Amino acid sequence: EGVMAQRLVRSFCPECRQAWTPDEGDVPADVPLQRCHAERITIYRPVGCRHCRETGYAGRTGLYELLVADAEIRRLAVERAGANDIKRVAADRGMRTLRNDGWEKVLAGETSIEEVTRVTKAD
Numbered sequence: 001e002g003v004m005a006q007r008l009v010r011s012f013c014p015e016c017r018q019a020w021t022p023d024e025g026d027v028p029a030d031v032p033l034q035r036c037h038a039e040r041i042t043i044y045r046p047v048g049c050r051h052c053r054e055t056g057y058a059g060r061t062g063l064y065e066l067l068v069a070d071a072e073i074r075r076l077a078v079e080r081a082g083a084n085d086i087k088r089v090a091a092d093r094g095m096r097t098l099r100n101d102g103w104e105k106v107l108a109g110e111t112s113i114e115e116v117t118r119v120t121k122a123d
Contacts, residue, residue: 001069007098009105009115011059013052017044017109027113030122032103041107045114061110063120065098 019042024033036043046056067073067090076086091097096104102116 003067003069005065005067005098007063007119008060009063009102009111009119010055010057011061011110012044012046012112013049013056013058015051015058016047016049016056018047019043020045022113028117028122030099030103031113032107036107042109043106043113044109045112056112057115061105063098063101063105063116065096065101067095068093 022031022033022043027033035041048054048056052058067086069077070093072089072093073086076089087095087097097120099116099120099122102111102120105111106113106116
């Protein structure tokens with residue numbers, strides 16, 4: 001048993017995405033910039049071209065979050081624990097949030113930081 005959440009984000013146009021080195025003040029605090037520097041990962045941003053009608057995006061991809069209802073999660077639900085308490089326990093047990101999945105897609109060069117922040121909430 002589990003609960004899945006999903007959000008759609010726009011994917012970069014492969015013809016015009018542009019490499020970008022953001023400063024820490026340019027992005028939300030939870031963007032894993034340290035990992036980008038350590039692993040030499042390139043972050044991209046949308047530009048716009050005739051292929052994408054000047055939007056910088058072509059197509060969509062999904063962000064996913066799966067909450068597996070194990071015994072502890074069920075106990076919290078029965079006790080009517082708050083959503084933040086349940087989310088904290090699930091994260092401690094390895095659940096990847098929508099936002100974290102979004103950051104993985106940013107690091108993979110699939111979508112932009114702006115798209116992830118547009119469709120998700122900070123943890």
